[in-house]
Amino acid sequence: MLWRRLAQGATGLVGVLAAVWVGLQSYAIAAVGVGNAIPQLEGDGGAGMVFALLFLVGAVLIWVRPRWAWMPLLLAMVPGLLAGWLYQDVTMWGWCLVPALLAAASHGLHRWRRRNLRGLSERRPRGAHG
Numbered sequence: 001m002l003w004r005r006l007a008q009g010a011t012g013l014v015g016v017l018a019a020v021w022v023g024l025q026s027y028a029i030a031a032v033g034v035g036n037a038i039p040q041l042e043g044d045g046g047a048g049m050v051f052a053l054l055f056l057v058g059a060v061l062i063w064v065r066p067r068w069a070w071m072p073l074l075l076a077m078v079p080g081l082l083a084g085w086l087y088q089d090v091t092m093w094g095w096c097l098v099p100a101l102l103a104a105a106s107h108g109l110h111r112w113r114r115r116n117l118r119g120l121s122e123r124r125p126r127g128a129h130g
Helices: 002-035 039-064 070-086 090-095 097-122
Strands: none
Touching: 002 039, 002 097, 039 070, 039 090, 039 097, 070 090, 070 097, 090 097
């Protein structure tokens, strides 16, 4: 139980820190695009901000409900992959691996919890039904 909580907390913390980093990085890209009237940088920064917000929601959900965290994490990949493809942003493609790994980790944490709960119910001694 303690190891699962530590793993869940560490996974959520890594997700929140990565989402904040991507959000700040995308904001800086969008600000440079707005300041210099470069629409490609504006679009790339805007898509990065959407990516960071969905990523942040998924990372927080890892702490609260790891069962549902995979949905916003995988949805975060859509604007990230599209921005990487449209604007040839290889860095955004690399960042899209992080939500995929965290989605797999949240699914693993949920399976770990279910397996442990099922194991606890099977360990009940005979005659202790009520």
